[in-house]
Amino acid sequence: MTDPKPVLAILGGTGDLGTGLARRWAQAGYRVIIGSRTQEKAAAAVEDLQAVMTERGVDSVTVEAMENLQAAEAANIVVMTVPFAHHSSTLELVKPALAGKILVDVTVPLVPPKVARVQLPEAGSAGQIAQELLGEDVQVVSAFQNVAAHHLQEGAGLDCDVLVCGNKKDARAEVIKLVEAAGMRGFHAGSIANAAAVEAMTSVLIFVNKQYSCHAGIKLTGLPE
Amino acid sequence: MTDPKPVLAILGGTGDLGTGLARRWAQAGYRVIIGSRTQEKAAAAVEDLQAVMTERGVDSVTVEAMENLQAAEAANIVVMTVPFAHHSSTLELVKPALAGKILVDVTVPLVPPKVARVQLPEAGSAGQIAQELLGEDVQVVSAFQNVAAHHLQEGAGLDCDVLVCGNKKDARAEVIKLVEAAGMRGFHAGSIANAAAVEAMTSVLIFVNKQYSCHAGIKLTGLPE
Numbered sequence: 001m002t003d004p005k006p007v008l009a010i011l012g013g014t015g016d017l018g019t020g021l022a023r024r025w026a027q028a029g030y031r032v033i034i035g036s037r038t039q040e041k042a043a044a045a046v047e048d049l050q051a052v053m054t055e056r057g058v059d060s061v062t063v064e065a066m067e068n069l070q071a072a073e074a075a076n077i078v079v080m081t082v083p084f085a086h087h088s089s090t091l092e093l094v095k096p097a098l099a100g101k102i103l104v105d106v107t108v109p110l111v112p113p114k115v116a117r118v119q120l121p122e123a124g125s126a127g128q129i130a131q132e133l134l135g136e137d138v139q140v141v142s143a144f145q146n147v148a149a150h151h152l153q154e155g156a157g158l159d160c161d162v163l164v165c166g167n168k169k170d171a172r173a174e175v176i177k178l179v180e181a182a183g184m185r186g187f188h189a190g191s192i193a194n195a196a197a198v199e200a201m202t203s204v205l206i207f208v209n210k211q212y213s214c215h216a217g218i219k220l221t222g223l224p225e
Numbered sequence: 226m227t228d229p230k231p232v233l234a235i236l237g238g239t240g241d242l243g244t245g246l247a248r249r250w251a252q253a254g255y256r257v258i259i260g261s262r263t264q265e266k267a268a269a270a271v272e273d274l275q276a277v278m279t280e281r282g283v284d285s286v287t288v289e290a291m292e293n294l295q296a297a298e299a300a301n302i303v304v305m306t307v308p309f310a311h312h313s314s315t316l317e318l319v320k321p322a323l324a325g326k327i328l329v330d331v332t333v334p335l336v337p338p339k340v341a342r343v344q345l346p347e348a349g350s351a352g353q354i355a356q357e358l359l360g361e362d363v364q365v366v367s368a369f370q371n372v373a374a375h376h377l378q379e380g381a382g383l384d385c386d387v388l389v390c391g392n393k394k395d396a397r398a399e400v401i402k403l404v405e406a407a408g409m410r411g412f413h414a415g416s417i418a419n420a421a422a423v424e425a426m427t428s429v430l431i432f433v434n435k436q437y438s439c440h441a442g443i444k445l446t447g448l449p450e
Contacts, residue, residue: 117415117419124343148447160446187437188432188433188436190429194425194428194429196421196425197429200421203415203419204390207415208412208448212412212448212449214447216448218445219445220441221442221444222376222440222441223441224438
């Protein structure tokens with residue numbers, strides 16, 4: 001018998017990135033809870049997801065809708081894809097539900113309107129803000145910031161790697177499993193301080209997307225065969 | 226008749242990255258000046274380079290040795306590959322020679338001993354420090370930070386892209402030509418503020434190199450065909 005799959009909550013799961021991840025993990029057989037600020041918005045996202053799965057001929061998925069706090073409580077691993085403006089307030093809200101869990105922070109600290117310009121927060125990165133706010137009882141792992149939502153929402157393969165940052169190797173390894181379940185390669189990329197590199201790279205990719213009219217990602221090269 | 230190739234100075238050209246770039250550009254037919262703090266060190270690097278070229282069967286290259294300031298004066302485009310600890314002092318030294326020129330900043334703000342940990346300077350990045358210190362009369366373009374010196378020093382192809390940041394598109398385009406002459410793809414990656422992303426990524430790559438025993442680089446994916 002293998003370990004049962006963890007239950008995943010995706011807070012802010014109604015946005016482009018959140019729905020993309022939800023589709024990938026639901027299709028891979030994970031139980032997925034879509035969290036949102038209201039039950040209604042979450043329920044609408046679940047309905048959309050089920051319609052997409054039917055289109056894809058996927059037999060059955062296990063997806064539920066909840067408010068963010070309830071979703072965090074019901075999950076083993078909590079994934080956050082909220083805009084940076086709601087990052088701290090959402091963390092404060094769900095903090096009581098996170099003790100002993102992994103919080104996967106997908107947040108990119110974009111500062112509108114200049115989202116193609118790197119403007120990191122004073123603390124260094126969204127990931128560091130989260131780790132500091134949640135304390136050592138929660139393993140914050142930063143990941144997925146450089147994945148184009150456009151490609152994630154598609155059913156097919158993704159030509160893009162995921163750099164996974166966090167202070168504990170075991171927690172990073174758990175998240176690398178989720179990366180692979182979503183159809184990508186995941187790599188240990190260092191402590192949560194290194195989230196700054198990955199978050200900042202998103203602004204570079206937004207610039208590249210405008211400049212070259214594409215949905216760019218990055219891939220590691222020079223790895224051992 | 227095409228434009229003559231610019232004369233290139235590589236300050237700190239005796240290090241791994243500097244010698245790697247010098248080899249690539251000399252072999253591509255550029256006149257290259259290797260700059261160092263002393264004439265002797267620069268001359269030794271030139272001798273090494275010529276020996277490598279002979280080994281590779283390259284007929285003739287135009288490479289000279291000079292002290293850093295003299296090298297900057299004699300060049301059209303000045304490339305800096307000094308350690309971060311000497312970044313500001315070297316810039317101050319050569320500033321009088323840079324007016325109207327492009328300064329290609331390859332510096333990564335690593336903070337030993339934890340070089341695999343992102344620790345960006347308060348100003349945001351080495352590139353921003355350089356642009357601020359040199360003023361608007363010098364076009365600072367940040368590039369090559371994510372290229373493994375190990376691969377650069379080899380004669381063969383490089384499976385690694387170069388993200389090129391700078392405030393002026395024309396200056397970035399000039400540097401992209403140098404990237405291509407060195408055997409890689411170069412991409413417009415935004416203003417000099419975006420150098421933070423690329424500089425920080427170097428610490429991630431150092432971590433990846435340790436973790437996976439390799440000389441990793443990055444490549445953009447999802448570009449138009």
